[in-house]
Amino acid sequence: MNFNQIGQVAVALLTGFGLKILGAIALWIVAQQLIDFALKLIRRGFRSQHVDPTLVNYLLNIIAVTLRIVLVVAILGFFGIETTSFAALLAAAGIAIGAAWGGLLANFAAGAFLIVFSPFKVGDFITAAGVTGTVTEIGLFTTNITTPDNVLTIVANNKIFSDNIQNFSANPYRRVDLLAQLHHDVNHNDAIARLKAKISEIPNVINNPAPDVEIITFNLAGPVLAVRPYCNNEHYWQVYFDTNKAIREAFGEAGYPIPEQRYAFSSQSANGTPNDGNSAISSASMMS
CATH class of the missing domain: 1.10.287.1260 (Helix Hairpins)
Structure with missing residues (x-):
């Protein structure tokens, strides 16, 4: 060798x-x-x-x-x-x-459908598969969504495509929904006029459509106003918080009393005898 x-x-x-x-x-x-x-x-x-x-x-x-x-x-x-x-x-x-890995293929196919039908695009603010945030990427198998508290959430495409999708960026503006409680003794027309004037001063509130301020319901404390300004999607939270401040400031400047619950009773007692004339008393008085 x-x-x-x-x-x-x-x-x-x-x-x-x-x-x-x-x-x-x-x-x-x-x-x-x-x-x-x-x-x-x-x-x-x-x-x-x-x-x-x-x-x-x-x-x-x-x-x-x-x-x-x-x-x-x-x-x-x-x-x-x-x-x-x-x-x-x-x-x-x-x-x-x-x-x-059928699930991966399902996610891949769902991703292709998301691209073709385009219910949302990168940069849109959406709610999909129970996650709300801004779309940062649509990948082959998953979609990246950054939530308002700046947390990156990775969601499977198939889960998004098989669930309801809300696209808040699709329309040019959206509505802010808030409530304002009034006292029984407050003139609701005065309160509505004050709120409309105050809301018109808030930055980024659009004029068309104009803000809605109307009575939406009643409760034991008094009338409840629906306060609904409109704004672009990127200004939503700024308008939301500023509208809350406007409600507080408008009612404070007007000197409106603090809302409190009241209970109304009939002029006759349960056995049919008349009451002493007090047609409305508070629950606290009844307890005492």
């Missing part, structure tokens, strides 16, 4: 294999840089055509995954592995994975 020849063959094989490893690493690095560069060019081209950012991100994700699969197949071919067999194996594995 000639150990020198064996050693030379081993060194040659290891050298060749090592060179292939280095070549594969170099190919991976260069190809990744080219893929990233190509994706940047595609993104720039989409932006120049004013394509919807949601659709752009979705297409770029698909292109990136496809190019990386092609890259892996090319590297395997570089090592002399039969790529046709690998492609068949990849297809078989895809079928097996698809059967085992």
Whole structure:
């Protein structure tokens, strides 16, 4: 046995294999840089055509995954592995994975439908699958929503598509719904006039449609006003809080009494004898 020849063959094989490893690493690095560069060019081209950012991100994700699969197949071919067999194996594995991971495929299909039907886009403020917030990304399988308290929430696309979706950004304006309690003795017309004047001074409240201030119901404390200014979606919380302040300030400036519950009784007692003339007394007086 000639150990020198064996050693030379081993060194040659290891050298060749090592060179292939280095070549594969170099190919991976260069190809990744080219893929990233190509994706940047595609993104720039989409932006120049004013394509919807949601659709752009979705297409770029698909292109990136496809190019990386092609890259892996090319590297395997570089090592002399039969790529046709690998492609068949990849297809078989895809079928097996698809059967085992049906939920992922459902999320993928739901993501495609979300892109096609476009019930919302990136930047919209929505409620979907029980989550309320701003859409930051629509991915292949999930959608990222940032809630008002700045928490990133990742929701499966299929869960969103199979549930109700509220898009607060779809219309040019939305309504702020608040209530204002009045005392029994307050003139409701005066209160309505004061509130309308006060609300008109709030920044970002739109004039068309004009704010609504009307009696919506009654309770034991008195009439209840529905206070409903309108504003753009991005100003909702500012208008909401400022309207609460306006209700407080308007009623305080008018000197309205604090609402309190009252109970009215008939002029006859339970046995049919007349009362002493007091037709309305408080529950506290009855208890005493």
